[in-house]
Amino acid sequence: MYVAVKGGEAAIRNAHRLLAKERRGDPDVPALTVAQIAGQLSLAVDRVMAEGSLYDVELAALAVRQARGDLIEAIFLLRAYRTTLPRLGASEPVDTGKMVINRRISATFKDLPGGQVLGPTFDYTHRLIEPELQEPGEVATAEPVGESPRVTDVLGHQGLVEADGEGEGEPGDLTREPLDFPAGRDLRLQALARGDEGFLLALAYSTQRGYGGTHPFVGEIRTGDVEVELFVPELGFAVTLGAITLTECQMVNQFKGSATVPPQFTRGYGLVFGRIERKAMSMALVDRALRAEELGEEKKAPAQDEEFVLAHADNVQATGFVEHLKLxxxxxxxxxxxxxxxxxxxxxxxxxxxxxxxxxxx
Amino acid sequence: MSHPRPDPARREALATLARADADRLKACWEAFEPKPVHRVVKGPETGLVMVRGRTGGGGAPFNVGEATATRCVVRLATGEVGFGHVLGRDGERARFVALFDALGQSEHRDRVTREVLVPLAAERAAAAHRKARETAATRVDFFTMARGDD
Structure with a gap:
């Protein structure tokens, strides 16, 4: 147990001054601007927004700079900041079917309405360090083709792929009520959306290696902008606040069926702030694994254990408890x-x- | 406060204003003469909006995470009330949206449409089209080796 101590004020003050000096680095090198971080380290910024559970590019970039690139520290800063702001309300559920697509792929359906677009991906790069980054120059353009409906909407009606499910109730909010078990899928998805990417990646990997295997396929991954709408009572309608970038992953999984459900593909769902594809995929795999009980599967692996997964997915909580040991x-x-x-x-x-x-x- | 019926044109105008780049919105306000006499009734106030998604894309709602948002309410000397709601923490932007919303309810409605809404919507459409064309160039047609190209 940590017991309060007194003293050390001068040392702490000096340590923070030293931190400021080291953070700045060589004074002969120009200082990083927030615009540079937001523009050129955009995936670090996205990760901080996703796990900080707060969408604000400028704040996240400020946090990355202040934290010297320590992303969990930056996430902590963002979480602390959000506690200073009032809640204005909850948005209308975003419609990912109307996403302005920046990337959209499927590993299961070759010919999709709207087609597959790779977008700005690291996939198929050679992973060779380039001492001099290629100047972007002119990028190729082509004529866009129509709408890109969600793959699961296109194929769902045949009954071979599980439907989205229904329910219009007020979803649980773990920022308001402490997480309790068993948790509904709404709360599980919220916890996973803000969970640590590394932790979710490891759990997702464990399901692939046989610890609660779910035979997954990527039904669809899409990244792009969706509009956020807020109902304004004074106006009597929902107003558009602007757009945010999201990544959605539809994982489809083999399912033998049960007494009441015929054999079909079940689904795991991932939806995260920013362009964090690895996290969206991991989230979808873990979401599916956590449905073991609902689907009558034997629960035997860590990724299927909701209390284990949800109680340890938050890196701000985890770092708080681990790091308090040094006090x-x-x-x-x-x-x-x-x-x-x-x-x-x-x-x-x-x-x-x-x-x-x-x-x-x- | 009165509860007006949903007004599709006002809704679309607010969306156009909220999507606009801060600098462009400011330029539109600076160019709009004469400036209407008005007062800020509420805000600008920055807070959080909990962004919701749906399970599986179309199922039951869940909370994805919060976003910063700012709102502002203005009233023109002629009585029209305008509402500004934007993502982010820029109070000035929310105020400009509210002002143009109020002007859109006033006798200046046509000027707002002509001088602000139409150009902003056109610029946005052009930018979106440029991006869509860049994305479209990365369209991929994978073919399965066993089945051949179809």
Whole structure:
């Protein structure tokens, strides 16, 4: 247990000054601007927004700069900032079917209405370090083709792929009510959307390696802009606030069926802020794994254990508990030290007594 | 406060204003003469909007995460009330949206359409089309080796 300590003010002040100096780096090198971070380290900014659970490019870029590129520290800064703001309301559910597509692929359906577009992807790059980044120059253009409906909407009606499901109730909000188990899928998706990318990636990987295997296929991944709308009572309609970038992943999984459900493909769903494709895919895999009980599957792997997954997915909580260990624990430690000394003394006394008894017996 | 009936034209105008780039919106306001006498009734106030998605894309709603948003309400001296709601923390932007919304309810409606809404919507459409053309150039047609190109 951490017990409050006093003192150290001057050292702390000096440490923070030193931090500011080191953060700035070589003063002969120009300082990073927020626009540079937002524009050129955009995927770091996206990750901070996703896991900080706050969409604001400028704030996230400021946080990345302040945290010296430590993304979990930046996420922490964003989470702290959000607590200072009032809640204006909840948006209308965004329509990812109307997304302005920047990338859209499917590993299962070759010919989709609207086609597949790779967009600005790292896929198929050679992963060779380029000491001099290629100047972008002129990019190719082509005539866009019509709408890109969600693959699951196109194929869902045949009944071979599970439907989206229904329900218009007010979703749970873990920023308002502490997470309780069992958690509904709404709360699980919220927790996963803000969960740590590395943790979700590892869990998703574990399901592929047999720890709760779900035979997944990427039905569709889409990245692009969707409009956010807020109902304004004074106007009597929902107004558009602007657009945000989202990545959605529809994972389809083999399902043998059950007593009540015929064999079909079930689905896992991922939806995250920004262009975090790896996270959207991981989220969809873990979402599906967490549906084990609902689908009558045997629960035997960590990724299927909702309490294990949801209680450990948040990196701000996790870092708080792990990192608090470095704060002064002198009182606690002194108590344990005294206990260890007592235990040793007791053991020594007993050893001596036993030795005396065996001597007397001889 | 009165609860007007949904007004599709006003809704579309507000969307056009909210989508506009901050600098462009400001330029439109600076060019709009004479400036109407008005007062700010509420805000600008920055807060959070919980962004919702739907399970599977079309199912039950869930909370994805929050976004910063700013709102502002203005009233013109002639009585029209305007509402500005934008993503982000830019109070000035929310105020400009509210002002043009109020002007859109006033006798200046046609000028707002002509001098602000039409150019902003056209610029946005052009920018969206440029982006769509760049994306379209990355269209891919994978073909399966066993089945051949179809």
């Amino acid at each position: 002064p624990h002198y009182v606690d430690f002194q108590a344990e030290l005294a206990m260890i000394r007592d235990m040793r003394a007791l053991q020594e006394r007993e050893r001596r007594r036993a030795a005396e008894r065996s001597e007397a017996a001889e």
